[in-house]
Amino acid sequence: MSKQKSSSENSLLAPVYGSRWDTAAVPKKELPDNSMREDQAFQIIRDEMNLQGNPALNLATFVTVWMESSAEELMKLGAMYNLVDEDEYPQLKKIEDRVIKMQASLFNVPNDCEPTGVTTVGSSEAIMLGLLAHKWAWRKKRREAGLDNSKPNVIFGADVHTCWEKFARYFDVDMKVIPMQPGKYTINADDVQPLIDENTIAVGAIVGTTFTGQVDDVAGINKLLLKHKQKTGQDIPIHVDAASGGFVMPFIQPNFKWDFRLEQVRTINVSNHKFGLVYAGMGSLIFRDKSDLPEELPFQINYLGGSMDNYSLNFSKSSANLMAQYYNFIRFGKEGYQRIMDAVMNNAQMLEEYLVKTGYFEILTDTKFLPVVVVKLKDDKDFTVYDISSELKKYGWIIPAYSLPPNAEETVVLRMVVKENFSHDLAEKLLEDIQQVIKELSRGKKTKIAASPKVHMSKTKPHGIC
Ligand SMILES: Cc1ncc(COP(=O)(O)O)c(C=O)c1O
Numbered sequence: 001m002s003k004q005k006s007s008s009e010n011s012l013l014a015p016v017y018g019s020r021w022d023t024a025a026v027p028k029k030e031l032p033d034n035s036m037r038e039d040q041a042f043q044i045i046r047d048e049m050n051l052q053g054n055p056a057l058n059l060a061t062f063v064t065v066w067m068e069s070s071a072e073e074l075m076k077l078g079a080m081y082n083l084v085d086e087d088e089y090p091q092l093k094k095i096e097d098r099v100i101k102m103q104a105s106l107f108n109v110p111n112d113c114e115p116t117g118v119t120t121v122g123s124s125e126a127i128m129l130g131l132l133a134h135k136w137a138w139r140k141k142r143r144e145a146g147l148d149n150s151k152p153n154v155i156f157g158a159d160v161h162t163c164w165e166k167f168a169r170y171f172d173v174d175m176k177v178i179p180m181q182p183g184k185y186t187i188n189a190d191d192v193q194p195l196i197d198e199n200t201i202a203v204g205a206i207v208g209t210t211f212t213g214q215v216d217d218v219a220g221i222n223k224l225l226l227k228h229k230q231k232t233g234q235d236i237p238i239h240v241d242a243a244s245g246g247f248v249m250p251f252i253q254p255n256f257k258w259d260f261r262l263e264q265v266r267t268i269n270v271s272n273h274k275f276g277l278v279y280a281g282m283g284s285l286i287f288r289d290k291s292d293l294p295e296e297l298p299f300q301i302n303y304l305g306g307s308m309d310n311y312s313l314n315f316s317k318s319s320a321n322l323m324a325q326y327y328n329f330i331r332f333g334k335e336g337y338q339r340i341m342d343a344v345m346n347n348a349q350m351l352e353e354y355l356v357k358t359g360y361f362e363i364l365t366d367t368k369f370l371p372v373v374v375v376k377l378k379d380d381k382d383f384t385v386y387d388i389s390s391e392l393k394k395y396g397w398i399i400p401a402y403s404l405p406p407n408a409e410e411t412v413v414l415r416m417v418v419k420e421n422f423s424h425d426l427a428e429k430l431l432e433d434i435q436q437v438i439k440e441l442s443r444g445k446k447t448k449i450a451a452s453p454k455v456h457m458s459k460t461k462p463h464g465i466c
Pocket residue numbers: 062121122123124125160161163206208209210241243244271282283
């Protein structure tokens with residue numbers, strides 16, 4: 001390797017396998033002058049992955065951190081196919097359509113509807129595209145009626161993910177945000193009713209909130225909007241954000257109506273990379289019927305050969321995640337997803353139960369809908385959930401502590417998202433580490449918190465995976 005700039009800033013990537021590979025440091029901020037061996041480059045980058053958190057211990061994220069090796073093989077294959085190029089790769093378009101239709105059916109689309117949709121990079125893109133479609137539909141109606149269409153608004157709770165606010169800002173739509181209250185972290189029809197006006201393009205409802213894993217009262221809001229339609233003729237759609245709940249609710253709460261069984265639910269987004277069980281990089285937007293997607297929005301493009309419709313915020317992307325999601329659908333079927341969701345819910349409930357048994361925590365919300373454990377400290381005089389979160393990092397655990405959205409900010413919690421990889425052993429280790437951390441924190445602050453009760457998870461039911 002020829003001379004490289006040797007300032008330590010610029011030459012940090014110095015492999016320690018030096019004598020083996022006869023290598024110099026690799027610059028950090030410019031392209032190296034020369035090439036290196038394939039295995040050497042691989043090793044350097046793989047080593048860099050060790051400098052951060054371990055995905056298996058990351059209970060902060062909803063995103064999948066483990067997949068079967070056959071799925072990983074398919075992702076490798078899919079990476080070389082640009083999904084946007086449907087003329088060259090028509091089979092992928094068929095697969096995308098199938099994946100959309102399978103999800104529409106999972107979300108109980110009525111037989112007389114013709115569902116359509118797109119796969120996206122995640123729920124954020126899906127939410128923005130869904131709300132944009134509602135904005136266009138609203139504007140068209142207002143224009144045709146000769147009415148002002150300069151002040152669209154969207155109604156949602158403070159329990160939304162930040163991407164809803166992003167939509168409002170980026171696409172110039174007023175937000176009507178319903179604040180939370182102490183003890184009430186979701187929204188219902190009574191919250192929505194006073195905010196509706198002629199400029200409302202849609203109401204957002206969350207099925208599995210980021211903060212507590214709870215579910216907004218979609219059925220109640222649907223009833224309200226149906227009554228409103230009867231009374232005024234104004235047809236306000238609901239966009240359901242099922243980023244986290246979309247693949248859990250159909251299996252854990254099949255009779256709970258939150259989806260296309262409710263008439264005003266016109267669009268639903270889901271994160272395939274959450275409980276769809278594929279790695280990061282895929283969401284879906286499903287329209288109840290193709291008439292819900294204004295025909296002016298999809299672009300007709302012909303420069304990849306042939307003519308095709310495109311409705312997305314980005315353009316080129318790999319087919320890796322789509323292939324992995326298709327694999328999961330046909331590999332697991334409903335029976336397999338049912339088993340996996342039963343197992344993760346079981347594990348979440350066990351973890352919750354045992355955290356409560358330690359005597360330090362109380363449950364904020366029960367895990368009826370999502371495998372998300374949210375607890376607060378019974379007594380935070382001497383240390384807080386922030387201390388616990390920070391100390392747990394020393395054991396490798398990534399468990400966030402945060403305050404709930406306005407006006408429930410006084411409540412601070414720890415949240416653990418239980419995913420498929422969260423084995424019984426991991427649960428037991430987490431519990432041990434939490435108890436150890438609390439012991440250390442108590443000692444440090446000289447408090448009188450009782451010695452941690454001995455809690456073992458070994459007597460609990462074993463969890464099963466597919
Ligand atoms: C309820 C909800 N909506 C939207 C999002 C954004 O999803 P994505 O990361 O797939 O863009 C999240 C992310 O956690 C979420 O929890």
